[in-house]
Amino acid sequence: MDGFSGTLRLTDLNDFMAPAQECIKPVTINRIPEKGRSIKITASGDYSEVDAKGQEKKLEKAAITLSDCLACSGCVTSAETVLIQQQSVDELLRVIRENLEVPADQRRIIVASVSLQSVASLARRYRLTMRQCQQKVSGYLRSLGVDRIYDLSAASALALTESQREFVDRARRNDPGSLPMLASACPGWICYAEKTHGSWVLPYINTTKSPQQIQGALIKKYLSRADHQNPGKYYHATLMMCYDKKLEASREDFYDDVLRSREVDCVVTSLEMEQMLEKKGVLLDQVCSSDFDLLPGLSTEFYNSGGGAGGYLENILRHAARELFQYEVGPVEYKTIRNQDFRETTVTINGELKLYFAAAYGFRNIQNIVQKLKRSKCPYGFVEIMACPSACLNGGGQIRAPDAAEAKVWLQDVQELFDSLEKTDAGSNIPWLDGLYRTLRDDPSTEPSKLLHTQYHSLENKGTALNIKW
């Protein structure tokens, strides 16, 4: 369970459920009522049904799927095994293997989208530069049988642009519940907010999808259209910094009933990638290099400014200052409040406080934001909330320092690698981005306001009287 962010671990996310946290999800099993049957427990611990004629039939085990867990308020989710079955390296490899066994015209197109945070983590692990590591990861994935490899350039740019617009809309509207806007890219935080705080906090959360899910939408809706293919033709895996991203990919909101397809079919973490390389005895630095592919219409890469958490705070701050106050923000300076993971910044024009933003990482800081908001004492316009201390570069799915004592230095190295790429402000003119928006708007099925946004659902635990014992 170590892969999950601390925020989720707190919320009973554990293999072992304490007595009061037994799974309360009702399970339906199809069986035909018939008299004269009994149930026998076999030596191996299986349950068999014995009918009147003495015929034994092994009984079906009740299975809880990840979607069941996500839709239930009993606990955050039950066992890690549920996740492992549906979101794993083994599953990815199985799909690739089976894909190679079918006739070429029936094969699916295997797509991998690689997060920059994962590249930074692997680059530190294998002592590569960012550029080298991208090429090695790409080369390795191709050698496995992945057909297309993309970074999250377009998805990050769209996520930031949509978040900027949403913030300005909310600020202009300024009715109760519109501000502060809380970041939505961290699935650990979203899961916690939905299950623990529910309806009152959800309106504050940015409706913009995370880069992973925007990328998913782009692959299944935009790329498929450009390729003249059915979205179901694509199998989309992501390489992410965060175990909680597996939960995000499994949300019902990101499943298209009509297309019977998920935006992201499988999430593999940096750590799982490393484990796969180790298991296969692959030395990443000796793999053949290959470049990433570019999505149709994209001419260059885009790496967001403003840090490993996605750059939401800085990009929204600059855009809001420009749009609302015609003011250009210089380098963003932070004031650390109490600990390194809680920082504030302000925009003051002519002595008047115009914008007051904060970054709050890790569970303890999330608590303070949530509780202040609950008491209407949260002074911020925007909060970049992330579940992991030090945010996404330190995500739960990242490769750890071999020696825990060196964890801080290791993280610094990852940070430096991440910072070594040239970053772009999402507010500056990115020619391909305008083109991308135009193309998306041309088709009702890719309308940005639908394609790039999502909604949240309150899953507050109401049946406490039933399942609390002490």
Added chain:
Amino acid sequence: MASLDLVQSLHGHDDRAWSVKWNPAGTILASCGSDTKIILWMEEGGKWSAKVTLTNAHQRTVRTVAWSPTGTYLASCSFDKTICIWKRDETGAFDSIATLEGHENEVKCVAWSISGEYLASCSRDKTVWIWTCEYDDEYDCLSVLHSHTQDVKKLCWSPSEDILVSCSYDNTIKLFKDDGDDWTCVETLSGHTSTVWSVGFDHSGNRLVSCSDDQTIKIWQRLGGEGDGNFGAQGWQCVCTLGGFHDRTIFDVDWNRKNGAIASAGADDSIKIFEEDLDVRDSLREPSFRLSFSVPRAHSQDVNAVSWNPVRPNLLASCSDDGSIKIWNYTQEAR
């Protein structure tokens, strides 16, 4: 001969009484219980009586109460997942000024640091939280510690520095310290073979006493001797195990910081007092403790807590599942 004599039985709770705590001046005894009430008992003309009853703050059992070092604030924690902070005004009345939310389920204990700067809480959700109040009665969470693997039962702070100790259903005792950016677990004390129900410091902060469902009391000594500023680096060691005295779960221990007597109580309905054998104490040998006095049927049901009066060290308070609070007078053996 040592003795523990009943001074008075106090009746005010309608259900089991969970916790008793004296204010730092030793003039007010706070008690709480399953009836969701907090009662403040004061002495008048040699008799203790309920002077103030605090209600309507909690929806379920109030598990523990704790006084701030100045006695101005009282914290209460409840099975309703919340912690309530009460402030004493000039007239002596207590008002609820803040509710601390965040724990996922039952809050089991609250404790104020000796500096008054920090408030710690622990819960069945397995976590220990550290809170601070900077201004305007606004409490912020400084840390959420996930070190324990089970229900955390009790907390106490060192009387000499900002070190927090917790004990748990996972059979361990853990020590926490601020490392500059966050609080971290600096040591885990293993030795008890079942739930550790309570833990307390001696006057110096160099020794700890713990009690457990394994029916033993253990004394832990900080290695490196008194005044060793290098806390945690040298570690703590169990130097004495007292077994065979209680024949059921021991729920609480309290180390008298004035006279060194240790009071214990538990599911066998008894209260026992232990004293250190100072005659046999020398630096090369482990300390030895002996039973000084026992009241076998101190209450008619489980005794949940014991607490020494900090100013009048002969006074001991106890509370029980039978709903009553008792005040006892302890007479040490003449030396």
